[in-house]
Structure formats: structure tokens, C-alpha cells
Amino acid sequence: MSRDVSGQTNITKGRFYGADGTLKRPPSTFRDFIEKGGKFEPEKGAVIGQRVPFFAAWATRALIVRKLKGLEDIIRTCDRGFSRMGANGWPFASADDFPGAENDPLYQAQHIKDLYLKCAPDYGGRFTVPVLWDKNETIINNESSVIIIMFNSAFNDLVDPEKAEVDIYPEHLRREINELNEWVYSDINNGVYRSGFAITPQAYEAAVKQLFTSLDRLEKILEGREYIIGDQLTEADVRAWVTTVRLFFSPSAGNPQSFDDDLQIRFDPVYVSHFKCNIRDTRNGCPAINKWMKKLYWNNSAFKELTDFDHIKTHYYWSHPNINPTRIVPAGPVPLIEDL
Numbered sequence: 402m403s404r405d406v407s408g409q410t411n412i413t414k415g416r417f418y419g420a421d422g423t424l425k426r427p428p429s430t431f432r433d434f435i436e437k438g439g440k441f442e443p444e445k446g447a448v449i450g451q452r453v454p455f456f457a458a459w460a461t462r463a464l465i466v467r468k469l470k471g472l473e474d475i476i477r478t479c480d481r482g483f484s485r486m487g488a489n490g491w492p493f494a495s496a497d498d499f500p501g502a503e504n505d506p507l508y509q510a511q512h513i514k515d516l517y518l519k520c521a522p523d524y525g526g527r528f529t530v531p532v533l534w535d536k537n538e539t540i541i542n543n544e545s546s547v548i549i550i551m552f553n554s555a556f557n558d559l560v561d562p563e564k565a566e567v568d569i570y571p572e573h574l575r576r577e578i579n580e581l582n583e584w585v586y587s588d589i590n591n592g593v594y595r596s597g598f599a600i601t602p603q604a605y606e607a608a609v610k611q612l613f614t615s616l617d618r619l620e621k622i623l624e625g626r627e628y629i630i631g632d633q634l635t636e637a638d639v640r641a642w643v644t645t646v647r648l649f650f651s652p653s654a655g656n657p658q659s660f661d662d663d664l665q666i667r668f669d670p671v672y673v674s675h676f677k678c679n680i681r682d683t684r685n686g687c688p689a690i691n692k693w694m695k696k697l698y699w700n701n702s703a704f705k706e707l708t709d710f711d712h713i714k715t716h717y718y719w720s721h722p723n724i725n726p727t728r729i730v731p732a733g734p735v736p737l738i739e740d741l
């Protein structure tokens with residue numbers, strides 16, 4: 402654990418860039434699956450406290466699905482553990498006592514990288530979250546898009562029947578969901594990072610233009626609709642939501658049922674300013690996205706409870722000194738979210 406890994410925890414290091422200055426995201430390394438009869442069996446009860454995934458930012462999508470599926474007693478988390486990512490990557494409370502942060506309940510690790518290296522001492526990739534960790538000191542999976550599919554079905558025999566019925570990846574919509582996820586991931590989820598971390602004006606411009614072209618595409622899909630695909634909440638909603646909520650969030654001050662009346666657009670928690678994704682705001686550009694986003698936030702506790710704007714803002718403005726060298730976290734807007 403004394404290996405110098407600082408080069409792997411700093412996303413600005415050159416080896417994560419293409420020759421044109423575009424951010425390149427290396428693929429996640431651990432890709433095992435929890436499934437009946439598989440290498441990792443779904444377990445309950447005895448597993449609590451032994452299989453521990455740790456979550457933050459990208460990981461919010463995994464946390465949302467964990468809650469939608471009623472997996473809180475089966476999959477333990479340290480979800481409020483991290484906010485300020487420094488040279489050693491994500492710290493536990495023992496290394497950075499940020500309000501609400503938690504300690505590593507199993508090994509008293511200081512940083513997430515300690516857990517990665519405990520399991521795979523020669524690991525050469527980035528120490529990202531979420532990471533799904535097994536009782537036998539094994540990382541099962543560190544790719545959130547796979548983790549949410551696992552959560553969707555692997556534990557259905559162990560959760561309440563109404564939670565087992567929740568299916569965000571239904572067979573008949575899979576092709577459509579997969580197709581949409583592909584461009585939403587590259588242009589929107591990862592597009593905000595490619596804009597914010599670009600190191601040439603050309604790379605930035607290409608990323609930010611693609612981001613807004615794809616937001617326009619999403620806007621058209623959502624016009625007059627409750628959900629992105631079909632007439633139910635799917636994985637596509639969860640994946641698009643976690644980025645758009647960090648891009649434009651503008652809760653209504655009025656009755657949450659009358660979303661059209663009172664769109665108070667004044668909140669861009671992170672990406673508009675920090676990642677320079679400011680081609681336009683929701684009032685002028687994306688009212689259907691805004692309406693869909695707010696409805697999920699106010700009407701579904703899985704979305705609201707797992708969105709902590711203080712942690713979100715602190716993480717981004719503090720953890721990327723190459724973009725924000727003073728690490729000052731902007732004060733506004735005040736209030737962050739108005740009462741209903």
C-alpha cells in the first residue's frame with residue numbers, strides 16, 4: 402500500500418488524454434457478476450457488513466437503483482463517505498473528516514485506493530467509485546453501469562415482492578434502452594467530463610457542442626412524456642438523470658404538481674460553471690428535460706434522498722485544482738433548494 406499511486410488518482414495526468422487533448426476514460430477493470438449459480442451468489446443477512454460497496458458521484462446511479470430495488474439491508478454502503486478527492490483519491494472520514502463522512506467499517510482504510518490495493522496489489526488503474534467489494538477481500542465489480550443491471554435482478558428472491566417486481570431493464574425495452582444509453586453515455590454522462598477536462602480549445606469545443614446536440618435530442622424525446630422510454634421508469638432515466646441534475650437543477654418554488662407555472666431557472670450546481678457547459682440553460686433550451694428531472698426529484702425519494710448538493714458541489718469545486726486552483730466552493734445559489 403506504500404506504492405506511489407498519485408499518478409493514477411489525478412484525472413488530469415497526460416496518459417488519460419488523446420493527442421488532440423480529449424479526455425480518454427479507461428475501461429473499468431473488475432467485471433464479475435453476482436448471480437445464482439455464479440462465482441458470487443446473491444446472499445442476505447449474513448452478508449450485511451461483509452459485502453460493502455462504496456459510493457459517490459458516478460455511483461449515485463448505483464445508489465438510486467439500490468434504493469429502488471429495496472436493497473438497503475443487503476448491500477451495505479458507505480455512500481456519504483467521500484467528497485474531497487485529493488492526491489490519494491477518495492478519503493474516508495479517518496483521512497478527511499468532511500461533515501457526514503464515514504469511516505471504512507471493515508478495515509479502517511484511509512482511502513479507497515487502500516481497498517483496491519488490498520485486493521489487487523498490482524492494480525494499475527484508477528481508484529474509482531462505485532466499487533462492489535466482497536467479504537473475501539475481492540472486488541466484484543467497479544463499473545456502475547454493470548452494477549445497476551446486477552442490482553435490478555440478482556437479488557429478486559431476497560427482497561419484498563413489490564421490490565422484486567420493480568424492473569428498470571425490462572426485456573421488451575432492452576434494445577431501445579441500450580441504444581439510448583450508448584449516446585447518452587458518450588455525449589452527456591461522459592460529455593460533461595470531456596468538456597470540463599479538455600486541455601485544448603478544440604477538444605473542449607467538440608465536446609461541449611456534442612453535449613448540447615445530444616441534450617437537444619433528449620429534449621425532443623422527453624417532450625410530452627413522463628419517462629424517456631416506454632411508460633415506465635427505466636435504467637435510461639436513471640442514467641440520464643444523474644448528469645442532468647448536476648447540469649441544470651431548478652426546483653420550483655410553487656406547487657410541485659404545477660411544474661409549468663413556475664420554472665425558476667437559477668441553479669447550475671456544477672457543470673455549467675465548473676465544466677464550462679454553458680451554451681444555454683434550461684429555461685432557454687431544455688424545458689422538457691427540466692420538467693422530467695424535477696418530477697423525478699420531487700416525486701421519487703430514491704432520487705431526492707440520494708442527491709446531496711453540498712457534497713456534489715464540494716466534490717467538484719474542491720477536487721479538481723487544475724480547473725479551480727483556489728478550491729473555493731461557490732456559495733450560491735441561496736437557498737440551494739426552495740421548499741415545496
Ligand SMILES: N[C@@H](CCC(=O)N[C@@H](CS)C(=O)NCC(=O)O)C(=O)O
Nearest residue numbers: 410458459527528529530543544545
Ligand atoms: N466507469 C466508471 C467510472 C467511475 C468514475 O470515474 N468514478 C469517479 C467518481 S466522480 C471516480 O471515482 N474518480 C476517481 C478517479 O478518477 O481517480 C463507472 O461508471 O463506474
